[in-house]
Amino acid sequence: MPAITFIHPDGKSDRIETSGGESVMQAATRHGLDGILAECGGNAMCATCHVYVDESWLARLPAVADDEDALLDGAAAERLPNSRLSCQINITPELDGLVLRLPDRQV
Amino acid sequence: MIGSGTAGSGVPHLDVDPFDMTFFADPYPTHERLREAGPVVYLDKWKVYGVARYAEVHAVLNDPATFCSSRGVGLSDFKKETPWRPPSLILEADPPAHTRTRAVLSKVLSPTVMKQVRDRFAEAAEARVDALLEKRSFDAIADLAEAYPLSIFPDALGLKPEGREHLIPYASVVFNAFGPPNQLRQEAIERSAPHQAYVAEQCQRENLAPGGFGACIHAQVDEGAITATEAPLLVRSLLSAGLDTTVNGIGAAVYCLARFPDQWQRLREDLTLARGAFEEAVRFESPVQTFFRTTTREVELSGARIGEGEKVLMFLAAANRDPRRWDKPDSYDITRRTSGHVGFGSGIHMCVGQLVARLEGEVMLTALARRVAKIEITGEPKRRFNNTLRGLDSLPVTITPA
Numbered sequence: 001m002p003a004i005t006f007i008h009p010d011g012k013s014d015r016i017e018t019s020g021g022e023s024v025m026q027a028a029t030r031h032g033l034d035g036i037l038a039e040c041g042g043n044a045m046c047a048t049c050h051v052y053v054d055e056s057w058l059a060r061l062p063a064v065a066d067d068e069d070a071l072l073d074g075a076a077a078e079r080l081p082n083s084r085l086s087c088q089i090n091i092t093p094e095l096d097g098l099v100l101r102l103p104d105r106q107v
Numbered sequence: 108m109i110g111s112g113t114a115g116s117g118v119p120h121l122d123v124d125p126f127d128m129t130f131f132a133d134p135y136p137t138h139e140r141l142r143e144a145g146p147v148v149y150l151d152k153w154k155v156y157g158v159a160r161y162a163e164v165h166a167v168l169n170d171p172a173t174f175c176s177s178r179g180v181g182l183s184d185f186k187k188e189t190p191w192r193p194p195s196l197i198l199e200a201d202p203p204a205h206t207r208t209r210a211v212l213s214k215v216l217s218p219t220v221m222k223q224v225r226d227r228f229a230e231a232a233e234a235r236v237d238a239l240l241e242k243r244s245f246d247a248i249a250d251l252a253e254a255y256p257l258s259i260f261p262d263a264l265g266l267k268p269e270g271r272e273h274l275i276p277y278a279s280v281v282f283n284a285f286g287p288p289n290q291l292r293q294e295a296i297e298r299s300a301p302h303q304a305y306v307a308e309q310c311q312r313e314n315l316a317p318g319g320f321g322a323c324i325h326a327q328v329d330e331g332a333i334t335a336t337e338a339p340l341l342v343r344s345l346l347s348a349g350l351d352t353t354v355n356g357i358g359a360a361v362y363c364l365a366r367f368p369d370q371w372q373r374l375r376e377d378l379t380l381a382r383g384a385f386e387e388a389v390r391f392e393s394p395v396q397t398f399f400r401t402t403t404r405e406v407e408l409s410g411a412r413i414g415e416g417e418k419v420l421m422f423l424a425a426a427n428r429d430p431r432r433w434d435k436p437d438s439y440d441i442t443r444r445t446s447g448h449v450g451f452g453s454g455i456h457m458c459v460g461q462l463v464a465r466l467e468g469e470v471m472l473t474a475l476a477r478r479v480a481k482i483e484i485t486g487e488p489k490r491r492f493n494n495t496l497r498g499l500d501s502l503p504v505t506i507t508p509a
């Protein structure tokens with residue numbers, strides 16, 4: 001199953017084994033990862049599952065939808081060109097090895 | 108108690124009335140009975156299906172094509188009965204109509220907008236705590252859970268100062284009206300005329316101050332997103348659902364923190380837990396207890412066959428304490444990972460005002476925990492009865508300054 005690496009603001013990292021049919025946010029919360037709040041439970045309504053995608057992976061992710069785009073403007077931490085909402089990234093086998101950086105805050 | 112009749116074979120029939128005073132006084136044993144009876148139950152009293160386990164509640168919420176909202180999210184089926192008021196354009200609508208109105212309210216109540224109102228909401232919370240510290244002993248419902256949202260939300264909407272006393276009574280009618288035709292519902296509707304008149308008036312463009320949520324909704328008419336006749340009804344949604352819900356949410360949080368001093372202590376030691384403490388109170392008390400859906404076709408749900416045009420009652424509160432989903436569901440734990448709770452619903456109708464609610468809860472609890480060392484309950488809490496909302500009528504407390 002695809003593994004994802006999360007890099008915390010302090011530089012420490014967590015590698016998480018994911019299972020099929022879940023989003024990056026679901027995998028993270030299932031493992032109790034600190035740094036992803038996901039207050040709306042993945043309904044694309046809260047922007048508290050914000051991540052920065054490692055540049056080398058950016059082009060391999062599906063495009064940002066309009067609602068995600070609008071929400072990212074309201075994320076607590078600065079929005080960068082590589083900002084995404086992790087509940088909107090569904091894990092596929094091609095994403096094995098994905099590297100994500102966590103923002104310093106979600107609210 | 109295995110029956111047949113309208114409910115397909117294998118669906119347990121229960122003689123429970125989840126809109127009855129004795130149930131409201133202590134719903135938890137009945138919630139357990141409902142969950143343990145089976146994934147889908149049938150309530151003979153109101154001739155409705157019920158789901159009380161997390162998995163089924165979540166499934167129903169996330170299949171709006173089968174479990175629709177346009178036939179009403181209360182017991183009344185809009186296909187068979189005339190609704191007591193013109194239906195909501197968002198709550199009581201299905202895609203594609205819902206998609207359009209929902210986009211408008213999502214924009215008006217977005218995270219970006221919350222950043223703009225945050226400081227104002229936080230200052231008002233500090234001011235409320237100042238006033239409470241003067242009093243020391245007060246009613247945590249009237250003087251805190253009601254007074255705080257009343258001090259910010261009507262202004263944020265852009266309402267005129269006059270007539271605001273109609274707001275909570277109007278919301279109480281709305282939430283009672285989702286219930287069955289019991290005394291609570293009938294009396295509420297009978298007395299609703301003046302509140303309805305007030306609300307209809309305030310929803311008009313000329314009565315909403317510039318810059319407020321209400322004016323922002325009307326501005327969407329100019330963008331072509333909604334029509335001029337739709338805008339007032341969308342403002343009505345915020346008047347209906349935006350105040351009494353947070354009153355009960357904040358009331359629930361204060362009641363929890365007063366009852367569980369260890370959690371209060373934890374919050375005082377780490378103020379960043381305030382938002383989680385509010386969210387956990389929404390899971391634990393579920394201020395909005397239930398909503399209905401209506402089936403658009405025959406469907407099989409966890410082995411139960413449900414016909415077309417049947418009402419399905421979702422017990423959000425029971426799902427939020429389902430031991431199949433939650434570890435120690437009956438304890439209030441402010442560090443719990445609450446993501447996924449259904450206190451704000453789930454799926455396309457999930458509360459569009461959830462960010463407003465969380466912001467109010469967070470800044471209020473932060474202000475309290477920073478300045479107050481102790482909250483003691485000094486008298487018998489009194490419950491307020493409503494067909495949908497769960498909360499207190501009064502909660503006498505005494506606070507000690509930090």
Ligand code: HEM
Nearest residue numbers: 197198344348349352353356451452456458459460463464
């Ligand atoms: C603690 C406070 C609150 C709770 C527990 C709560 C709960 C809920 C729930 C459970 C739903 C889902 C209804 C369904 O699935 O049929 C909902 C929807 C809704 N809420 Fe809230 N709510 C709260 C605060 C607010 C606030 C502050 C506002 C407005 C500013 C608001 C406006 C709405 C609206 C308009 C809908 C309908 C959304 C739709 O159908 O797409 N709520 N709320």
Ligand code: FES
Nearest residue numbers: 040042046047087
């Ligand atoms: S979990 Fe809320 S937007 Fe992703």
